[in-house]
Amino acid sequence: xxxxxKRILTARVYDVAIQSxxxxxxxxxxxxxxxxxxxxxxxxxxxxxxxxxxxxxxAQLTPEQLKRGVIAASAGNHAQGVALSANKLGCKAIIVMPxxxxxVKIDAVRHFGRDAVKIVLHxxxxxxxxxHALLLQEKQKLSFVHPFDDPDVIAGQGTIGMEILRQHTxxxxxxxxxxxxxxxxxxxxxxxxxxxxxxxxxxVQTIDSDAMYRSLKAKKRVTLTxxxxxxxxxxxxxxxxxxxxxCKKYVDEIILVDTDEVCAAIKDVFQDTRSILEPAGxxxxxxxxxxxxxxxxxxxxxxxxxxxANMNFDRLHFVAERAEIGEERxxxxxxxxPETPGxxxxxxxxxxSRNITEFNYRYADPKTAHIFVGIQVRDPAETGxxxxxxxxxxxxxxxxxxxxxxxxxxxxxxxxxxPEVSNEIMYRFExxxxxxxxxxxxxxxxxxxxxSLFHYRNHGADYGRVLVGMQVPHHDKKAFQNFLxxxxxxxxxxxxxxxxxxxxx
Numbered sequence: 001x002x003x004x005x006k007r008i009l010t011a012r013v014y015d016v017a018i019q020s021x022x023x024x025x026x027x028x029x030x031x032x033x034x035x036x037x038x039x040x041x042x043x044x045x046x047x048x049x050x051x052x053x054x055x056x057x058x059a060q061l062t063p064e065q066l067k068r069g070v071i072a073a074s075a076g077n078h079a080q081g082v083a084l085s086a087n088k089l090g091c092k093a094i095i096v097m098p099x100x101x102x103x104v105k106i107d108a109v110r111h112f113g114r115d116a117v118k119i120v121l122h123x124x125x126x127x128x129x130x131x132h133a134l135l136l137q138e139k140q141k142l143s144f145v146h147p148f149d150d151p152d153v154i155a156g157q158g159t160i161g162m163e164i165l166r167q168h169t170x171x172x173x174x175x176x177x178x179x180x181x182x183x184x185x186x187x188x189x190x191x192x193x194x195x196x197x198x199x200x201x202x203x204v205q206t207i208d209s210d211a212m213y214r215s216l217k218a219k220k221r222v223t224l225t226x227x228x229x230x231x232x233x234x235x236x237x238x239x240x241x242x243x244x245x246x247c248k249k250y251v252d253e254i255i256l257v258d259t260d261e262v263c264a265a266i267k268d269v270f271q272d273t274r275s276i277l278e279p280a281g282x283x284x285x286x287x288x289x290x291x292x293x294x295x296x297x298x299x300x301x302x303x304x305x306x307x308x309a310n311m312n313f314d315r316l317h318f319v320a321e322r323a324e325i326g327e328e329r330x331x332x333x334x335x336x337x338p339e340t341p342g343x344x345x346x347x348x349x350x351x352x353s354r355n356i357t358e359f360n361y362r363y364a365d366p367k368t369a370h371i372f373v374g375i376q377v378r379d380p381a382e383t384g385x386x387x388x389x390x391x392x393x394x395x396x397x398x399x400x401x402x403x404x405x406x407x408x409x410x411x412x413x414x415x416x417x418x419p420e421v422s423n424e425i426m427y428r429f430e431x432x433x434x435x436x437x438x439x440x441x442x443x444x445x446x447x448x449x450x451x452s453l454f455h456y457r458n459h460g461a462d463y464g465r466v467l468v469g470m471q472v473p474h475h476d477k478k479a480f481q482n483f484l485x486x487x488x489x490x491x492x493x494x495x496x497x498x499x500x501x502x503x504x505x
Contacts, residue, residue: 002194003151004151004154004155004158004187004190004191004194004246005190005191005194007151007152007154007155007158008155008158008159008161008162008187008190008191009162011052011056011152011155011156011158011159012055012056012059012060013051013052013055013056013156013159015055015059015088016045016051016055016084016085016088017044017045017051017052017055017159018043018044018045019163020039020040020041020043020044020160020163021039021040021043022037022038022039022040022163022164022167022168022303023037023038023040023273024036024037024038025037025038025268025269025272025273026272027268027271027272028268028269028271028272028285028289032289032292032293033292033297033298033299034173034292034297034298034299034300034301034302035299035300035301035302036285036288036302036304037168037301037302037303037304038269038272038273038285038304038306039160039163039164039303039304039305039306040273040306041160041281041305041306041307041308042275042277042281042306042307042308042309045084045112046077046080046081046084046108046112046310047077047080047308047309047310048077048080048081048233048281048307048308048309048310049077049157049160049184049305049307049308050077050078050080050081050147050308051080051081051084051085052081052156052157052159052160053081053147053148053150053152053153053154053155053156053157053183053187054072054078054081054082054084054085054145054153054156055081055084055085055088055156056152056153056155056156057145057146057150057152057153057156058070058082058085058086058089058091058143058145059085059089060152061091061143065143066089066090066091066143067091068140068141068142068143069091069092069093069094069140069142069143070082070086070091070092070093070094070142070143070144070145071093071094071095071096071133071136071137071140071142071143071144071145072093072094072095072096072133072144072145072146072147073095073096073097073126073129073130073132073133073147074095074096074097074126074129074147075097075098075100075101075105075126075129075232076101076105076232076233076310077233077308077310078145078147079095079097079105079109080105080108080109080112080310082095082113082117082145083095083109083110083112083113083116083117084112084113086113086116086117087112087113087114087116087117090116091116092116092117092118093113093116093117093118093145094117094118094120094133094136094140094142095109095113095117095118095119095120096120096121096122096129096130096132096133096136097109097119097120097121097122097129098121098122098123098124098125098126098128098129099121099122099123099124100124100125100432101121102312104310104312104313105310106119106121108310120132120136124432126235126236127237146240147181147183148180148181148182148183148184148186148236148240148243149181149182149183149240149241149242149243150183150242151242153183154183154186154187154190154242154243154246155187155190156187157183157184157186157187157188158186158187158188158190158191159187159191160184160187160188160305161175161187161188161189161190161191161192162191164188164192164303165191165192165195165196165199168301168303170301171301172196172199172301172302172303173199173200173297173300173301173302174199174200174201174202174252174288174291174300174302174303175188175192175199175200175201175202175303175304175305176202176203176204176255176284176285176287176288176291176302176303176304176305177201177202177203177204177284177305177307178203178204178205178231178233178234178280178281178283178284178305178307179203179204179205179212179213179234179239179247179254179283180209180233180234180235180236180280181236181238181239181240181243182203182212182239182240182243182244182246182247183240183243184305184307185201185203185243185247185251186240186242186243186246186247186250188201188305189201189246189247189250189251190246190250193250200252200253201250201251201252202251202252202253202254202255202287202291203247203251203253203254203255203287204254204255204256204257204283204284204286204287204288205234205254205255205256205257205283206228206230206231206234206256206257206258206259206262206283207228207256207257207258208226208227208228209224209227209228209231209234209235209236210224210254210256211223211224211227211236211237211238211239212239212243212244212247212254213254213256215239215244216244216247216248216251216254219248221238221239221241221244222238223237223238224237224238225237226490228259230259230262230279231259231262231278231279231280231283232278232279232280233278233279233280233281233307233308233310234280234283255287255290255291257283257286257287257290258326259279259322259326260322260323260325260326261286261289261290261326262279262282262283262286262326263279263318263319263320263321263322263323263325263326264286264289264322264323264324264325264326264327265277265282265283265285265286265289265326266279266282266319266323267319267320267323267327268282268285268289269282269285269306275309276309276311276316277306277308277309277311278308278309278310278311279311279319280307280308281306281307281308281309281310281311282306283307284304284305284306284307285304285306286326287304288302288304322407324357324376325401325407328377328379328380329376329377329378329379330357330374330375330376330377330401331374331375331377331380331382331383331386331399331401332358332372332373332374332375332399332400332401332403332406332407332411333371333372333373333374333375333383333386333387333397333398333399333400334370334371334372334373334397334398334400334406334498334499334502334503335347335370335371335373335390335395335396335397335398336368336369336370336371336395336396336397336502337368337369337371337395338367338368338369343369343395346393346395347371347390347395350386350389350390350393350395351375351386354375354376354377354386355375355376356373356374356375356376357374357375357376358372358373358374358411359371359372359373359374360372360373360411370502370503372400372406372410372411372503374411383399383401387399398498398502400499403497403499404428404492405428405467405492405494405497405499405500406499408428408465408467409428409455409465409467410499410503410504412455413455413467413503413504416503416504417503417504417505418452418453418504421452421469421471422471423471423472423473423474424452424453424469424470424471424495424505425469425470425471425472425480425493425495426453426467426468426469426493426494426495426497426500426504426505427467427468427470427484427491427492427493427494427495428465428466428467428468428491428492428494429441429465429466429467429468429489429490429491429492430464430465430466430489430490430491431464431465431466431489432464432489437464440487441487441489444483444486444487445470445483446476446479446480446483448473448476449470449471449472449476449480450470450471451468451469451470452469452470452471453467453468453469453504454466454467454468454469455467455468467494469504
């Protein structure tokens with residue numbers, strides 16, 4: 001680890017990177033009762049910390065290696081860092097990206113690399129692109145620039161830890177870093193723990209992309225079969241070998257957060273800085289908030305690394321929609337009321353002065369009606385009191401705040417029950433966001449199965465969220481399971497979801 005200290009102190013990052021500011025977040029600090037500092041890596045020339053590690057790695061190459069060129073695999077921020085570094089160092093670079101990469105990121109790589117970079121689109125995922133890049137590296141004798149599992153890359157990212165300790169010499173409770181493959185937190189931890197070992201270094205991952213968390217728990221590297229792609233910058237199935245070694249030694253813990261918490265964190269940073277982070281860039285904020293609440297911290301200094309701001313614009317509506325839920329300031333309820341005069345007025349009166357954020361009503365039958373409603377609340381405890389009061393007044397209520405089907409689909413659906421539809425099952429899918437994904441689905445399913453409901457909504461992610469109702473006879477259930485396994489798309493059976501039974505079944 002002494003070698004990492006030397007590597008970090010001598011890292012060649014400032015030819016291209018800036019010493020990013022360490023700024024206070026006054027609104028967020030006041031709200032959580034602690035001093036939150038923002039390490040603004042979103043202000044780097046490529047809007048991400050990845051430039052540090054990519055350039056430091058490439059700057060260590062010999063003139064002969066630079067002359068032959070470099071190759072990298074990436075779906076975003078690392079690719080931009082390699083592209084700018086190649087342009088600065090005057091070497092050629094091949095960057096392999098999945099065919100699902102958003103055009104905005106492909107255009108950014110072209111912009112930063114200019115004539116130095118050749119882009120190769122291959123495969124549906126980072127792993128596909130990575131495997132193809134290794135083949136090209138061997139064939140063309142290029143130097144591989146790994147996005148995280150390389151000592152020079154780790155040392156480049158470690159300069160962030162060096163800057164933090166120089167910029168804030170007062171006590172620090174903890175430094176929070178997002179984790180994908182682990183390069184950022186490994187570099188920060190390798191430096192901080194040797195200079196100020198009392199400072200906690202805490203990683204943050206999403207609950208559906210937690211490879212490093214599971215690896216540290218198992219004491220060996222664990223490969224995930226699937227990863228969530230909302231936080232695409234940290235969607236890594238297998239943590240690095242070297243980063244795992246460093247994290248095992250120096251990282252104090254890893255905190256897991258969900259999509260709603262990340263959306264709330266993006267809003268928190270916007271309110272203090274008027275800057276918009278990408279989901280991975282806001283993970284540290286979400287983790288710091290959860291940690292402070294769990295530990296009941298007061299007046300402690302929490303440093304958060306804002307790791308990137310390469311946000312797809314069309315994802316913003318989803319972030320805005322989910323931020324209030326992530327901050328636990330909105331509850332979504334399904335309420336059953338009698339289909340009698342005055343019952344609707346009674347329901348509204350029980351809500352009191354609370355602000356209604358969404359309201360959907362559809363006649364169900366002559367006796368009852370079901371209401372889908374969003375309500376602003378101060379905290380989850382208020383939701384519990386409201387539900388208890390509704391039930392006390394004989395208006396059964398179901399809390400849907402954590403129900404993904406309700407949040408992703410039901411609130412946007414037009415229609416209602418279809419009692420004449422028989423043998424209907426309801427499944428939620430993640431479709432690859434590329435041409436042909438729907439036709440592949442339709443061609444794979446049996447032509448004897450009728451689609452009775454279909455809802456899709458673009459969330460600006462690499463995968464489309466789709467809700468499908470199908471009429472599948474009971475004797476075809478085995479064939480349907482075979483269809484699911486051969487399709488290869490992520491799926492969830494929602495046939496027993498109470499939301500489906502109340503509003504659609």
